[in-house]
Amino acid sequence: xxxxxxxxxxxxxxxxxxxxxxxxxxxxxxxxxxxxxxxxxxxxxxxxxxxxxxxxxxxxxxxxxxxxxxxxxxxxxxxxxxxxxxxxxxxxxxxxxxxxxxxxxxxxxxxxxxxxxxxxxxxxxxxxxxxxxxxxxxxxxxxxxxxxxxxxxxxxxxxxxxxxxxxxxxxxxxxxxxxxxxxxxxxxxxxxxxxxxxxxxxxxxxxxxxxxxxxxxxxxxxxxxxxxxxxxxxxxxxxxxxxxxxxxxxxxxxxxxxxxxxxxxxxxxxxxxxxxxxxxxxxxxxxxxxxxxxxxxxxxxxxxxxxxxxxxxxxxxxxxxxxxxxxxxxxxxxxxxxxxxxxxxxxxxxxxxxxxxxxxxxxxxxxxxxxxxxxxxxxxxxxxxxxx
Amino acid sequence: xxxxxxxxxxxxxxxxxxxxxxxxxxxxxxxxxxxxxxxxxxxxxxxxxxxxxxxxxxxxxxxxxxxxxxxxxxxxxxxxxxxxxxxxxxxxxxxxxxxxxxxxxxxxxxxxxxxxxxxxxxxxxxxxxxxxxxxxxx
Numbered sequence: 001x002x003x004x005x006x007x008x009x010x011x012x013x014x015x016x017x018x019x020x021x022x023x024x025x026x027x028x029x030x031x032x033x034x035x036x037x038x039x040x041x042x043x044x045x046x047x048x049x050x051x052x053x054x055x056x057x058x059x060x061x062x063x064x065x066x067x068x069x070x071x072x073x074x075x076x077x078x079x080x081x082x083x084x085x086x087x088x089x090x091x092x093x094x095x096x097x098x099x100x101x102x103x104x105x106x107x108x109x110x111x112x113x114x115x116x117x118x119x120x121x122x123x124x125x126x127x128x129x130x131x132x133x134x135x136x137x138x139x140x141x142x143x144x145x146x147x148x149x150x151x152x153x154x155x156x157x158x159x160x161x162x163x164x165x166x167x168x169x170x171x172x173x174x175x176x177x178x179x180x181x182x183x184x185x186x187x188x189x190x191x192x193x194x195x196x197x198x199x200x201x202x203x204x205x206x207x208x209x210x211x212x213x214x215x216x217x218x219x220x221x222x223x224x225x226x227x228x229x230x231x232x233x234x235x236x237x238x239x240x241x242x243x244x245x246x247x248x249x250x251x252x253x254x255x256x257x258x259x260x261x262x263x264x265x266x267x268x269x270x271x272x273x274x275x276x277x278x279x280x281x282x283x284x285x286x287x288x289x290x291x292x293x294x295x296x297x298x299x300x301x302x303x304x305x306x307x308x309x310x311x312x313x314x315x316x317x318x319x320x321x322x323x324x325x326x327x328x329x330x331x332x333x334x335x336x337x338x339x340x341x342x343x344x345x346x347x348x349x350x351x352x353x354x355x356x357x358x359x360x361x362x363x364x365x366x367x368x369x370x371x372x373x374x375x376x377x378x379x380x381x382x383x384x385x386x387x388x
Numbered sequence: 389x390x391x392x393x394x395x396x397x398x399x400x401x402x403x404x405x406x407x408x409x410x411x412x413x414x415x416x417x418x419x420x421x422x423x424x425x426x427x428x429x430x431x432x433x434x435x436x437x438x439x440x441x442x443x444x445x446x447x448x449x450x451x452x453x454x455x456x457x458x459x460x461x462x463x464x465x466x467x468x469x470x471x472x473x474x475x476x477x478x479x480x481x482x483x484x485x486x487x488x489x490x491x492x493x494x495x496x497x498x499x500x501x502x503x504x505x506x507x508x509x510x511x512x513x514x515x516x517x518x519x520x521x522x523x524x525x526x
Binding site: 117118119120122123126132133134135136137138139140142143146147148150151154195196197198199200201246248249250251255 | 401419421427446447448449450451452453454455456457458459461464466467468475476477478479480491502503512514
């Protein structure tokens with residue numbers, strides 16, 4: 001079977017890019033990735049994006065970005081899986097390479113959110129929920145996650161302070177990442193003093209609305225050699241898994257299990273031939289602090305109900321047994337929704353190449369994992385990357 | 389949710405939203421809303437089923453920053469309510485002091501306004517749940 005390796009990675013800093021449009025940041029990230037690989041053409045482009053039609057009245061992103069990046073007459077499409085669009089786009093790109101149909105594939109994740117009024121952004125994000133049975137009743141994404149957070153704390157006896165530790169860890173790492181939106185440390189007190197958005201979920205339990213774009217170039221080892229890309233740059237996409245769950249949270253069998261993440265992880269682990277204990281770092285989808293806890297449980301890092309315990313015990317820090325959010329995660333690096341899965345991928349590549357910024361490099365990292373959630377756990381991708 | 393003149397879009401759900409009519413498959417699995425395919429057993433033989441409207445609060449939140457268009461009742465309590473027949477529905481709570489809401493609180497369905505659009509637009513009503521007023525009959 002063919003193998004898929006990432007030979008180029010690029011991104012733009014996450015933030016509020018008032019001067020730049022969606023196409024500006026997407027083209028910049030894409031060209032950065034192509035420059036990193038040292039190539040000037042690709043066979044195809046996959047765009048991870050959640051809601052450009054709502055945020056900036058622009059669809060057909062395949063044509064827009066390939067055209068403006070000067071890629072010529074290539075196939076280019078948008079891949080949409082809500083906030084997991086980026087992770088899904090990486091998988092579609094890798095599948096194109098693995099299938100043998102395409103040799104050099106570009107994947108770019110992009111979201112331009114700050115052109116929208118905040119409460120409109122809240123509504124556009126809620127389009128990933130069930131329109132008739134959730135948004136209709138006034139559910140925002142924060143609210144749906146707050147329902148889970150309250151239940152999680154009650155069921156396992158955690159406090160809001162316990163969950164705040166995930167945000168504290170994310171910021172501690174993000175403070176050292178030049179591409180992060182919030183490059184500063186916070187304390188549990190910072191989280192506790194922030195206002196409720198949807199009780200018991202506070203502003204600092206949640207990731208920010210922002211703009212961002214990240215890109216990777218995927219090919220086979222043979223082609224990478226032919227293109228003259230030095231082997232130190234290669235990172236293998238060793239395992240991929242993806243699954244859905246009920247779109248409507250209310251229809252879920254167990255509100256405190258991310259079944260889709262569990263299924264996706266099993267598939268990714270099997271394909272990569274690894275177990276959770278073999279993985280050196282985890283970029284999990286901490287759009288809300290409780291999601292980091294549930295993700296660690298679904299990925300098999302913690303037993304059910306013990307995810308937040310890892311934060312309490314300090315095991316999620318860079319020097320812990322299970323480092324997570326090594327570059328700040330969604331909370332501190334930022335969560336430009338459809339781009340997030342590709343940011344996670346770029347961050348995994350930097351970690352595995354040993355190119356992570358000082359202070360947040362996981363020592364001797366060989367295997368890394370990214371987990372990207374769309375909807376209220378309704379569409380989840382898990383990817384496993386390995387140093388070549 | 390888009391602009392107001394999508395009458396058909398909301399009209400087609402009146403039985404569910406006004407009367408809490410869901411579904412029951414040939415193997416007895418209950419669901420809300422009704423679907424073509426039973427999510428438990430895969431049966432395609434699903435009939436309408438009338439829920440009683442009584443249930444208990446499983447979890448709740450107070451929505452302080454609603455999606456645009458839903459600001460009127462802000463802040464409003466939103467809850468997962470387990471109906472006494474089993475299925476769980478997401479809905480707003482009404483006629484309740486947020487401090488009173490608790491796990492397992494008994495609630496009953498009422499019909500309330502959810503959203504208004506512009507002055508020439510439609511008004512959306514639906515089920516919400518309030519604390520049970522009458523003691524439950526044995």
